[in-house]
Amino acid sequence: MRGLFGFYRLPARFSRVAYATKDVWSVNCAGLSLPNRTYVFRAPAIFCMMNCGHRVQHLSTLLPEMIQWEGSSYETLLKKLEIALKDGNVDEAWEAFNNFKRLHDFPKRQLVSRIIVLLSYSSSRDLLQKAYDMICEIHEEKPHLLDCSSLSRLALILARSQMPIHASTILRIILEIDKLPSVDILCTVFLHLVKTQVGSYLAMDVLIESCKLLLHESSDRKKFKKVQLIKPNITLFNLVLDSCARFGCTMKAQEIIQLMPLVGLMADADTIITISRIYEMTGQRDELKKLKGHIDCISSVSLIRHYRQFYDSLLSLHFKYDDIDAASELLFDLYRQPKPFQSSSNGFQNYCLMHSGSSNLKTGHKITVELTKKENCSFVDAQSHPGLVIFVDGKLVPSEKALAKLINSYVKERKVGRLSSFLLSAYKGLEEPSLGSDVIDACIHMGWLDVAHDILDDLESGGVPVGVMTYKSLLTAYYKQSKLEESEVLLKQIEKAGLFITDTHVGNSCTSKDIACNPTNEASIGNTYLIECLEKEFMQEDCGSGVLYEINNSITFFCKAKMMGDALKTFKHMRQRNIKPTLQTFSHLLNGCSSLNMYREITILWGEIKRELEVGGLTADRDLFDCLLVNFLKGGYFERVMEIISYMMKHKIYADKWKYRREFLKFHKNLYRNLKSSNIRTDAQINRLEHVRAFRLWAGIHQR
Secondary structure, three states: OEEEOOOEEEOOOOOOOOOOOOOOOEEEEOOOOOOOOEEEHHHHHHHHHHHHHHHHHHHOHHHHHHOOOOOOOOHHHHHHHHHHHHHHHHHHHHHHHHHHHHHHHOOOOOHHHHHHHHHOOOOOHHHHHHHHHHHHHHHOOOOHHHOOHHHHHHHHHHHHHHHHHHHHHHHHHHHHHHOOOHHHHHHHHHHHHHOOOOHHHHHHHHHHHHHHHHHHHHHOOOHHHHHOOOOOOOHHHHHHHHHHHOOHHHHHHHHHHHHHHHHOEEEEEHHHHOOOOOOHHOOOOOHHHHHHHHOOOOOEEHHHHOOHHHHHHHHHHHHHHOOOOHHHHHHHHHHOOOOOOOOOOHHOEEEEEEEOOOOOOOOOOEEEEOOOOOOOOOOOOOOOOOOOEEEEEEEEEEEEHHHHHHHHHHHHHHHHHHHHHHHHHHHHOOOOOOHHHHHHHHHHHHHHHHHHHHHHHHHHHOEEEHHHHHHHHHHHHHHHOOOOHHHHHHHHHHHHHOOOEOOOOOEEEOOOOHHHHHHOOOOOOOHHHHHHHHHHHHHHOOOOOHHHHHHHHHHHHHOOOOOOHHHHHHHHHHHHHOOOOHHHHHHHEEEEEEHHHHHHHHHHEEEEEEEEHHHOOOOOOHHHHHHHHHHHHOOOOOHHHHHHHHHHHOOOOOOOHHHHHHHHHHHHHOOOOOOOHHOOOOHHHHHHHHHHHHHHHHHHOOOO
């Protein structure tokens, strides 16, 4: 008859109880006039014995069909598991493992590692899921049975199979046993993780957690000697930082950048490219301005092309700050930059320092940057974000979009003289002096005839030649707008310059009236792409972003220096001036308050954030919600915790339950564990208990 766990129980006439699997029967024959050892029967033979009333001596006719093994059922099932693992039979190994586990708990560590490896080689997601579930179960009950090597292999397979949550969980289990996979395996795992948004979120958290563990263990020298933690390399940081830039995770990026000098890493050219993109998003241009002097000295063609994104980000920030003169100076530097040589920079130019936090020497940290070092197979594509600066003919030059921004800004600020000065300076660094004519043609197309004429006058005074077609375009535009007086002035100016505007068909000199009446005369088109970019820039609303960026920059400075009182005052002043805070404003404030454990102030900031979310002044951001949730967990504000979780669910934002569960167990493991509802006296305690229970249920924390 069928007994416990689906095994078959033998008749009572046998001296001892024996169990059998579906095809093998283990019988102890003590007291049956047989040798006192365990016999293994094939199932048909045992059924024959059970169903007939033959005497015991009939058993001798069955002995030739028996497979004799010495030992108990423990050894029998263990032997079957070992044979299945040796043969590479996944199904039999999994069945044998479960049978062994039901009777004798988990096998020894070596066998656990072997079955993990066997399951890892499978391409079946079901088997990978079984391996993952098995590891989670072992981790909860007997973590000492887990081996870093087999877990690393499984994490890699899970990442390749686009199971990022499972892969990151395995990496975290490895971290909890105070180890880390080899750098090569870790880089490969992260390379697959960062392909997706959720995988990138998890890669950021795992990298941060591994660095913090490394720093914690290294602070305890005795423990650090026993634990062999592998330090992440710069390639790993570049991978994750690039994903931060792609998915807009600026808060995580800032935290990762600050960890770099703490773990003793040196940045390279790829790092600077990615950091420049991140700083462009956060409005931090001071560090980029400091780096510019070092990068300007680089003379290698490949490196100059690689640093195109750096100049692009810095130029973009100048425009965002409404610092048009700084933008003009940077454009001029690009124009007059000589063509680079094929050799690399001199050794003394290879290294420089940049701040990763506050510039205060007591609290800040500096990252050493090796400017000329770049990975041969770099995954950071410096040309993937073309914008304001482009690489042409072996050197960096401003794009038409950058020129359009400069023209539009100067015209709006009524600083045409400075625009003319820029064109005069740029002319000396250009091989083909067509820039001035292109700008004048663009202004004519926009209807800014006075601006075009002023620039024309300034260029003439500076000795810059202007094409005859540019004069003709301006003359035609004057007549079309019935500005006869201005057109006559321009004709005299043309005659004084010794130029002649002729009809291409008759070859005669023409007056402004003759040109306008002849339908074959058309204004020169000029640089059509520059005109298109200028039209787009003009149509964009002027939001006064310069003031906003300056205020955010001040808040950033105070937060990095741990001067949160001044930072919050600046934020209050910002509100009084009716300047709407941005995502970066709240990000800097949250980072500052979080670093000082100012949980009460964070609850006030959450009220401000929630109000902006409700009126549409702010978009839902995962970094923001993640920071709020972690801080509310640390501070014990469980009502706010559940409020943040509901917002994340509403906006379909991925929540890293593993991290939040660990944070809860770290700070509130025994909170209300033995408290009964009957012992609660106040409504506040009832609400708090309900929210704690709700979080436990959501995070999958079970009462023990």
